[in-house]
Amino acid sequence: MDMDMDDDYDPVWDRFSATQKLLELNTIGAVSNALERFEDLLHECRSDDLRVRDIIPHILLRLGREQECYDFLKWWANINDKDHFNGRYDWKDKTLPFLNVRGADPFEPLNKLSLKALSLSQLVALTLLKVRLCLDIEAYPDDYEFSGPYEPHPVNDRPVGRLVRAKMRTLSDMDEALDIHEALGMQYFRLGQMVNDSNPYLWALLVKQKYPSLPIFHPPRSKEEADLVLWQCLRAWQETTGAIGAIDEDRSEFTPVTGGTCGQEETEVLPRRRGTGSVFPKRFEPPKPTSEPAVLFRSTFTADYDHITTRFIHQDDDRKVLVYTDGACINNGQQEPCAGWAVVFAGPESEEAGIQTVVSGRLENKGPFGDDSVATSNRAELRAAIAALRVCDWKKEDFDSIVIATDSSYVVEGATSWAKGWVRKGWKTRVGDDVKNKDLWDLLLGEVERWEQQGLSVELWKIPRENNTDADTAAKHAARYETAIAEFKDITAASPQTDTFNGELVSCEIVDGEVLPRMLVLCLEYEFLFDSCFQSLISEIKSKAKMERATTPEAALAILGQKSPPSIILVADGGITREKGVREAVFDRLREGARVVLAGCFSGWVSPSEFEAFFSGLGLPWQCGSYQSATVIFRSAYLGDDLLSQLAPSYSQKALFLQ
Incomplete structure (x- = not known):
């Protein structure tokens, strides 16, 4: 059978x-x-x-x-x-x-x-x-x-x-x-x-x-x-x-256990070099004149030991990546112009997962080499193309070609054609005038040379405006709402929409016309105690930060799960040790560079076993020590001279100490 x-x-x-x-x-x-x-x-x-x-x-x-x-x-x-x-x-x-x-x-x-x-x-x-x-x-x-x-x-x-x-x-x-x-x-x-x-x-x-x-x-x-x-x-x-x-x-x-820069070690991580005129980007030629970038370069998941995200990768060549760039200027050619730029380098799947997809910024008042400038749409378009080449380490991601998709004829024609003549003529136009925006052209060509030496070729693709709406929207938003910047500053994929406070990059918000860092206060169990015992601290925080509270795990997870969540987290009671989801979300933010402060009622409402388990999750072998009065002396080796100069050299307190 x-x-x-x-x-x-x-x-x-x-x-x-x-x-x-x-x-x-x-x-x-x-x-x-x-x-x-x-x-x-x-x-x-x-x-x-x-x-x-x-x-x-x-x-x-x-x-x-x-x-x-x-x-x-x-x-x-x-x-x-x-x-x-x-x-x-x-x-x-x-x-x-x-x-x-x-x-x-x-x-x-x-x-x-x-x-x-x-x-x-x-x-x-x-x-x-x-x-x-x-x-x-x-x-x-x-x-x-x-x-x-x-x-x-x-x-x-x-x-x-x-x-x-x-x-x-x-x-x-x-x-x-x-x-x-x-x-x-x-x-x-x-x-x-x-x-x-x-x-x-x-x-x-x-x-x-x-x-x-x-x-x-x-x-x-x-x-x-x-x-x-x-x-x-x-x-x-x-x-x-x-x-x-x-x-x-x-x-x-x-484990990076100290607060920091939202994943970026410094705001200036790359040297700025002027192009020598030895290398120019090429014009990208699609297989058909009607080819659309979203079809030819599909959003594709990529992964390495640092992260999982998406990139726009060529359908027939997984070593060729595309980014969208755009620039915008309000009052272009008029009084008080302000411009912004944007680079879209990851697909919508990344955004849905809470991973950054866009970098954008206000066009700086000074160029990359210190030249004073007036904001124009052409400068903003150029600035976006430069940012595309500095936003990520494309070679580290195993790409050997990058295509910058832009709706700017000025950038595409200038970089692939006009610049060759400008270089031969000592940066003069056909009629003998100085080339406008030479500082940005210098840096753009310098970036092309830098990548050429590392084995990455640069191509430019002039695309229709309707295919560039995401970058256009982000650039206009940056021009209209982001704070004016004096000096040229890199914003990388590791530093999602941030500003600088005391040398530290933090998530920020505009409050009454003033840019303030965002702070999340977790009061999951004893909000009334925090309010009654720490009113002066609360008032001081509100004067210097945009304070947001979460009194339930659901509210905490909603805020922590935002695309650009607060980069300062104040844990005001012991509830975090008993809410696993919130605890892991806070740990994730800490590893991404957020500053987490344990204060308020935290030490008074956590058992020794909960205390040790909490820090063990961070790889820290800390245990509860004694609860006593003592004089604490600050040490510059740990706090740094700048912070130490703003504090008293010592103070007396009754507190729980670690061992």
């Missing part, structure tokens, strides 16, 4: 599941057998729908096969970079080289790998490999005899891997070893930060060493994703003496 197979039966999945269970036996034989089976699955299906590539590196480390682990990771990191298949590796073509890296240098700099091509699990494996190399070198005594006749043997009981043993045999003294150790330490620290940025739960869960069950769903940056990676890697870490201890000691440093 014939029997029909179950439609849901998948022999490959059954083999994969059985091999996963084999790992749980946790013997050398079982682990070795599992490795062979996983490798068979990977070679049968190179595209690796089951993500076997995330499991194999950890098994190789468990078996002491560190060289093979690094070769494996380097192949996956670089197979689609510009020096190999440039994003076009055909996973179905089994005649192409596969996992053919052999003898790569595990001590080499991280820039030898395209790290963002690695998954979170692979980054964790690479981190462990670097930790092992560091710890192995540390195992050698300072007085180790390099010229001795025998293979080096550390004096302690820690087993040293073959990679470091072989490396030490090539060195002549301990100074060389210490230099290598220092370089490895910096690599480990960078990887630790990258992992933490990619998933803030992972290191804290690793330190707890609780073996998780396999999650069914594991979205990016979730605890479930951390559980999946932990299932894959925990035993490799546990079997590496000292590795988890190193993470436990350093993990608080992986």
Whole structure:
């Protein structure tokens, strides 16, 4: 009798599941057998729908096969970079080289790998490999005899891997070893930060060493994703003496726990260079005159270890990205003109997810090289094109061509045609007049040269105005509503619509004609106590900030989920420790650069266990100390001289102290 197979039966999945269970036996034989089976699955299906590539590196480390682990990771990191298949590796073509890296240098700099091509699990494996190399070198005594006749043997009981043993045999003294150790330490620290940025739960869960069950769903940056990676890697870490201890000691440093700049370290992150006239942008030629940018460059999700967002990527070339730019000027050519510019660099899906899609700004009174200027629509259009080239690190995102889509004939014709003649004539027009807006043309051509040297070509596409409505709206809004700016200032994708207060970029709002930073006050449980006990503080805050309150978790999440939420958060009671959703949203804002202040009734309404669990979620091993009166002395090493000059050198208080 014939029997029909179950439609849901998948022999490959059954083999994969059985091999996963084999790992749980946790013997050398079982682990070795599992490795062979996983490798068979990977070679049968190179595209690796089951993500076997995330499991194999950890098994190789468990078996002491560190060289093979690094070769494996380097192949996956670089197979689609510009020096190999440039994003076009055909996973179905089994005649192409596969996992053919052999003898790569595990001590080499991280820039030898395209790290963002690695998954979170692979980054964790690479981190462990670097930790092992560091710890192995540390195992050698300072007085180790390099010229001795025998293979080096550390004096302690820690087993040293073959990679470091072989490396030490090539060195002549301990100074060389210490230099290598220092370089490895910096690599480990960078990887630790990258992992933490990619998933803030992972290191804290690793330190707890609780073996998780396999999650069914594991979205990016979730605890479930951390559980999946932990299932894959925990035993490799546990079997590496000292590795988890190193993470436990350093993990608080992986998290940016101080307030800052909304994801941007400085407002000025790039030098400004004048173009030499050696490189000019090209005119983008669409396949048809009627081609629309929204069809040719569709909004596509992209991801790296820092974030998930969208970019407008060419339908036939995933290394070509498009941005929309526009400029606008109110009272153009009249008295008191004011202009704005905008760059749209991500699709609506990003906006729906609360991720920035546009940067915009008021046209500055001075140009990039200090020249005084009068606002015009032409200057605003040029300024937008410059911003498009400075808004993101396009090469870091693996693009090799950027198309600036604008409805400005002035920008397109000027950059691709007129500028060539201007340069030849010493920046004079055909009739001998000085070229207008030379400072912006200089910087635009300088940006084109800068990117050309890094392997990114720049093209300009003149598009109809009706295809550029988002950038047009944002530019007009910036011209009409944003605060006048004297000096040229970069606004990047890491700094969504901000202003500067005391050197710090913060989310702001115009109140009675004055730009004020926005502050969210969380009073989830004891608003009446906060009002009655801290009235003077409230009055002081209202004089310097736009204060918004949230007294329910729903209200807090609504404000924190805004596209540009407040960048200062005052936690006024202990409710945040008992509201997981709000707590995680605040932690996310903190990691993005917000300043979070715990004050008011917080310490008085939180138990020691809640207190410790709260800070543990940030990777901070802080515990409740004593509640006592004491004199607090400020230290410039922590506060900085500018802030310290505005405060009394010390003050007395009765408070809960940390330990």
